[in-house]
Amino acid sequence: MEITPAILQRYNSGTATDAEVEAIETWLTSTDTEAYSLDPVDLAEMKAAVWDNLLEQAIDEQRSIRSIHASRSKVIYLPLVAAMLLLLVGVVVFQKLNWTTANGSVSEGLLITSAQGPIEVLGDNFKVQFSGYLQVVNRSNQYKSIECTNGEQYTLDPGETYYLETIDGRHYLIAERHLSPEDNYLRFVKGEVEVIAKTI
Amino acid sequence: MYRLLLFFTLCLQACNPFGGSVQPNDKGTILIGTRVNTPQGRMYYLGAYSAIPSQVAPQDMTLLGHNIAIYSYGEHPYIWDGTAAQLFKYEVGKDNEIVAVDSIGFERIAKSNSFGAVAFISEEEAYVFFLAEGKVIEFNPTTMKLVKQMEVDALPIEKGVMVGTNTYYAFVGNDGKILLPVGADPSTFGKFSERACVAVFDSKAKSVRYNEDRRMTIGYNNFTKDFANGDLYYRPSKYIARVQDYSPSQKDAVSGGLLRVRSDGTYDPDFFVDLQKVLDAHRIISVIAVQGKDVLVQYIEKDWKMPANPGQWFGCSTKLAMVDVEALTFKDITSLDKYGTVYPVGEVDGKAYYSNFGAEDGKYHFFEQDNTTILNTKIEAIGGSGIYIARLR
Incomplete structure (x- = not known):
């Protein structure tokens, strides 16, 4: 399943289907960009935005503290280079997508x-x-x-x-x-x- | 550059599965909750501050979600998440960052939609109430472990009454007693109970009894406190007032009264004031504040034309009045009109705090009550209404 901004918005708001959730959570820990048609920098930006949303909405994701830590633990296995890539696009993510908790994202x-x-x-x-x-x-x-x-x-x-x-x-x-x-x-x-x- | 550094810090936190560990805050932090209007609906936020701030804004606060209730005890905030059916324990770090550190779930013990309230007795003893199912659960707030599950007498069901009930709020009284006003479910419409009721849980005997008073009807969010002397009062509710307006058979039931509740959970037989009669009002919306004999009341005037559509009832025009419950006189209060509706949200250092919605200028504030019932603006809440304030110990 291709990861699109619409699917990510549904994931962030808790309204994604089971198949979408599985696809997104696989994608979050994957470094393979060839399967997706979006620009790799755009993909990295979207990935950073999702993680920040997870960090701030940890409780609203209906998971226990332990399972959130388990999800987070996958990130430590990302190469440090990948983590730095998230850092480099971080400011662009906040400005471009405006996915802050106060403003949220507007759906249709x-x-x-x-x-x-x-x-x-x-x-x-x-x-x-x-x-x-x-x-x-x-x-x-x-x-x-x-x-x-x-x-x-x-x-x-x-x-x-x-x-x-x-x-x-x-x-x-x-x-x-x-x-x-x-x-x-x-x-x-x-x-x-x-x-x-x-x-x- | 600052934003890059900030985001770098966030990324490092995201990469560290054990990032929930913080240095505890021992400064008596102020905890503030707001409900913010976002494109995704209204969301609840929580912030921690070293002193009473002049302004609170969601970008500086922690997003909790949209189906939550806020509590605090000792050094910790506790958040009930109705969607997850879990109570989450938070820690406030020395930089006032708020981090979830533990949780306890009840989904296998009781239904989430029968959750009522949480009450803390000590660092080792607290209770969660599901009285619609006749269940009380004791847990240890330090370990967040279940201690005991108790079967108690469930909320009484009155024959012919259609409006459901639960205990949505808890007040810790004297001698280990927890007082829980029995409230009407605001989402149900129909014949309501014409008896005020308080559930009293004895934490030593592990039992519940229900005290009724027929001088007044049931309500919702019924308790209000005189912060000067600690007296508890059972007050009217707009939800019952609305149902009553569309229920001809109950139009004369006494829903606009004020009863005093003693520390053992019984009603004071020597105190009752029918505020609706004193004000010659159509209905009482709420009692906002009590201080001695002075009671600040929000009400609908007698000549108000009721809409045919019950969904529009809540947009009614209201007035404020200060009622002297000893002399049974009142004077209209206009100084707070510009703030819209005002309601209590907590207490800090013995002073009661209130918030507002529906202001003329669209702004939201926290107000501090002074030694009378005067409310002074204290904090501006950006983005939405205040819903909680307390000082952590």
Whole structure:
């Protein structure tokens, strides 16, 4: 599988498929650049950005402390030259890709979290069938629309987080900006969701 | 050149699988948590500082994730990660770097979504509560090892009540007792309990009892503390106020009151104030601060027009008032209006701290309470709201 920036973004955000995760983790410890069509310097830049993201999001990767150390231990087997290559492109990585934790990377879709976990869907208009209480994050720079199967339609502002709730069989949308920040509403997410993209 | 050197340091850390070892910080570090707006959604950040800073920004803090709860005890922050169902122990180094050093998981013992709260008794004794399942787990915070798993009386289920409950917060009281207000699940909508309830865990007897008071309904995040004398109060919750607005059968239930909770977890029978009546309000949103007889209350005015869409209820217009709970009088407070909604986030050196969201200028602050209920801006939080502040010992 070819490693692309889109796949790396999904890996960093925890929404990559199992096959993508396996491919990326193999690539992270590989020095073979012939299998990839991207420029080797670009590959090194992306690799450095992923490692920095792992360092800062160690807990959010849902791994134990021991397994993170086990993953990291692979790096010590990289030749020192490879480590210096990461160092040399480091500044370029931060400036070019702007993958800092504060700014994050902007994707094009929605991140919808149910009891089954998060899924990222690309597109502009969606129809969802769900029960319970979902979190929906519009991670793009555009407005998106969401239609519930009971007929309710909502517009999602760029960069905003919402909660879709179910009351007496109808669905309502709550903007997170109106909720108390000291509460973590993700802990209350429940139910299942099926997403149907209308247009892409 | 500085950024190259900084990145070189990070790379060396990345290459060292044992980079988690740091020199412990013994300066009584200030720990600050914020929730920052990012393109990937709101994320929680944690920073450590040698003194109260004038500003906190995410680029100087540690990213925790988006499904977490922050605790601290002794010299260490502890972070509950709801996605991993693990409690992580952190260490703050002498340069205020925050590093995860250990963890304990409960995924084989209890369901992550029934996690309630964590309470620390000592360096060797702490508890995690899953009372919806009737489970309490004792662990040793020094070793991060499981000590004991206890089966206790589960949260009582009231017949006909549809809104689920859990204990989301814990307060360590006297004599080894841990007080946990029973809260309504904010994501459920329906008939709610019309009884206030506190779970009291006796860490010596390893048992739980539930104390109820029928003068007021259940809520969420119900405890507030008078930092001047340590008194605990059971306060209203906007989540129940909202459900109540769309539940005609419960529209007259007393959700806007204030009860006092004694150190043994029982309610003071001689204290109750119906704040909604005193203010002649539509609903009470929250009690923000208490100091003696003065209570700072956020409320919705009586003539507010309720939206047909319950999802829009949280955008309601509110006011602040200082209520004298002895004289049962009040005066409107406008000095904090420009900050939007204000809420408590912790305590440092005996002074209560608060944060805000929804300010007119879009800015976020930490406020320090002085000897009255006056809140003074103390720290600017860049990128998002403050959610936690404490001093490590």
